[in-house]
Amino acid sequence: MTPDDEQTQPKPRKLKPSTQMMGFGYDPKLSEGALKPPIFLTSTFAFESAAAGKRFFEGITGKRPGGAEGLVYSRFNGPNQEILEDRLAVWEDAEEALSFSSGMAAIATVFLASVRPGDTIVHSAPLYAATETLIGKILGRFGVTWLDFPAGATRADIDAVMVRAKAGHVALIFLESPANPTNALVDVEAVRASRDAIFAEGERPPIVIDNTFLGPIWQQPLQHGADLVLYSLTKYAGGHSDLVAGGAVGSKAVIDPIRTMRNTIGTIVDPHSAWMLLRSLETMELRMTRAAENAAKVCARLREHPKVERVGYLGFLEAGSRQADIYRRHCSGAGSTFSLYLKGAEREAFAFLDALKIAKLAVSLGGTETLASHPAAMTHLSVPDERKAALDIGDNLVRISVGVEDPDDLIADFDQALAAI
Numbered sequence: 001m002t003p004d005d006e007q008t009q010p011k012p013r014k015l016k017p018s019t020q021m022m023g024f025g026y027d028p029k030l031s032e033g034a035l036k037p038p039i040f041l042t043s044t045f046a047f048e049s050a051a052a053g054k055r056f057f058e059g060i061t062g063k064r065p066g067g068a069e070g071l072v073y074s075r076f077n078g079p080n081q082e083i084l085e086d087r088l089a090v091w092e093d094a095e096e097a098l099s100f101s102s103g104m105a106a107i108a109t110v111f112l113a114s115v116r117p118g119d120t121i122v123h124s125a126p127l128y129a130a131t132e133t134l135i136g137k138i139l140g141r142f143g144v145t146w147l148d149f150p151a152g153a154t155r156a157d158i159d160a161v162m163v164r165a166k167a168g169h170v171a172l173i174f175l176e177s178p179a180n181p182t183n184a185l186v187d188v189e190a191v192r193a194s195r196d197a198i199f200a201e202g203e204r205p206p207i208v209i210d211n212t213f214l215g216p217i218w219q220q221p222l223q224h225g226a227d228l229v230l231y232s233l234t235k236y237a238g239g240h241s242d243l244v245a246g247g248a249v250g251s252k253a254v255i256d257p258i259r260t261m262r263n264t265i266g267t268i269v270d271p272h273s274a275w276m277l278l279r280s281l282e283t284m285e286l287r288m289t290r291a292a293e294n295a296a297k298v299c300a301r302l303r304e305h306p307k308v309e310r311v312g313y314l315g316f317l318e319a320g321s322r323q324a325d326i327y328r329r330h331c332s333g334a335g336s337t338f339s340l341y342l343k344g345a346e347r348e349a350f351a352f353l354d355a356l357k358i359a360k361l362a363v364s365l366g367g368t369e370t371l372a373s374h375p376a377a378m379t380h381l382s383v384p385d386e387r388k389a390a391l392d393i394g395d396n397l398v399r400i401s402v403g404v405e406d407p408d409d410l411i412a413d414f415d416q417a418l419a420a421i
């Protein structure tokens with residue numbers, strides 16, 4: 001092609017992620033023509049030669065830049081995990097991704113890779129209770145301290161916390177948005193602007209965000225200034241409440257040290273769960289779209305009900321409010337997990353939960369079936385009472401994750417459960 005041709009030739013269309021999920025990263029020719037990747041149940045991989053083994057280990061250990069050239073040992077990598085990671089990165093147009101044995105394994109591996117005794121972690125609040133425990137209680141044993149700001153904090157409030165934190169060494173800034181269980185959004189752009197204003201280049205702590213509730217379909221924080229996006233893949237990505245896994249997505253420079261830590265401690269996902277996730281990613285957009293449509297219908301009904309105090313659903317943010325402004329800039333959809341505040345307290349919430357027939361009474365979210373739970377008594381039971389009160393995790397709060405059932409059946413189920421209070 002001449003330079004002139006290059007200018008007139010149409011550029012090849014970039015395939016959308018939902019199309020790429022059917023085949024990206026897998027060549028059937030390498031596996032007897034199998035349309036779907038086989039599950040590679042092997043703990044180790046045979047080297048073609050001793051020199052090849054040495055070369056692969058140089059990549060694994062970081063002696064030679066560029067990472068592993070081939071497969072070595074299943075604690076480091078494997079075909080199913082590599083295909084999964086390639087496809088996870090596609091959704092967010094990211095350079096690299098990593099898979100983990102759970103969402104908490106992803107979070108813990110990131111902390112272990114970046115935190116040293118005496119460091120400070122700055123975080124938004126609330127966080128998923130196990131993440132709070134990991135930061136406050138477990139890392140606290142190693143002299144790590146934390147400073148937080150509420151999820152909806154303004155730039156000025158975030159600045160104030162960053163300035164205080166800068167007195168020590170800040171290892172990372174950890175966000176969760178929307179927050180579990182309140183659905184409060186964090187202004188990632190403001191956090192980025194604050195970090196860049198307060199910390200000099202070369203000393204800037206990475207911004208890590210747990211994007212489990214909306215990502216990757218309705219929110220892509222790498223585009224808003226985050227450096228690393230984490231997932232409990234157990235939720236929407238897995239989508240069928242039948243596996244536990246985690247993910248991390250970001251640039252190669254940010255991912256590399258986390259991979260080295262994962263290689264050391266062995267928090268990689270197993271090949272079978274990785275395979276199941278490949279199947280799940282093929283329908284992720286379909287499932288999340290249908291669930292979001294259902295949630296919009298269910299929430300519209302719940303909001304009108306006399307026994308409902310309010311519905312913490314991202315589709316109902318008050319026009320002109322700070323939360324609505326963050327939503328407009330960061331989110332392309334309201335998702336399908338929301339908080340339902342009933343009139344009353346624990347008695348009313350428990351009566352409602354016990355009366356549900358289609359929605360299941362279980363923790364977790366993001367599956368094809370609708371789930372309902374009581375954060376104050378279940379997922380966030382370990383959070384001290386005064387902190388729960390400050391974070392709006394009351395006894396009248398029920399968290400609901402809407403699935404892909406028929407919306408009218410779901411509405412009828414919620415109606416009869418409210419009638420039973």
Ligand SMILES: Cc1ncc(COP(=O)(O)O)c(C=O)c1O
Binds near residue numbers: 102103128232234244
């Ligand atoms: C926001 C959020 N982050 C992380 C986790 C932990 O994920 P996993 O249960 O896969 O370890 C959860 C689990 O509920 C969650 O809701």
